[in-house]
Amino acid sequence: MHLACTSISHDTSEILSVDMSSPEGLFGSPHHSLRVTSLYLLHTNCPPYQSIFPDRVFAVLSYPHLLLGDFNLHHPLADPLRSLSDKEFAFSARYLDVAFDTPYHLLNTLGVYTRFPFDAVSRPSVLDLAFANNTLSPFVSCWDTPLPSTGSDHVPIVVMLRPPAIMLPPPMPYWALLDWP
DSSP: OEEEEEEEEOSSEEEEEEEEEOTTOSTTSSOOEEEEEEEEEOBOSSTTOBSSOHHHHSOOOSSOEEEEEEOOOOOTTTOTTSOOOHHHHHHHHHHHHHHHHTTEEEOSOTTOOOBOOSSSSSOOBOOEEEEEETTTGGGEEEEEOOSOOOSSSBOOOEEEEOOOOOOOOOOOOOGGGSOOO
């Protein structure tokens, strides 16, 4: 297996991509490459209001891509009980619209919090999002937050990948070998 790492840092964002490739294929599939991207996205107070544009985040790739990160977005698809301002919804909707058009699938379990603030005033929220493109989606078997906090206000997220179940055709008699009389 071959690994390649790319890191891009800005004042308002961090992007880390790890590309894995194997001539034998990955996860028992014909795909020879997989990209895992982690990003930290900031909401800024001056135009254009986002630190990374949505079309740059959700790249159209022909191989499996797992996109994880602290998106700092609030959207009812991830956190249905949260009251959103029109500005919050408009900001997050741009990212989710591009994700679904690309197409990427949101892996988060609806309403499961990923951030637990240390103060007693703020409510838990879903800021950490995970997306898989169409090519990777069949390989995702689990998205979960079973681990305790590591000292930050975010909990670790576990994404498990496995080969998709191979559907064998149902058994059929070999008609040519039957003794018909």
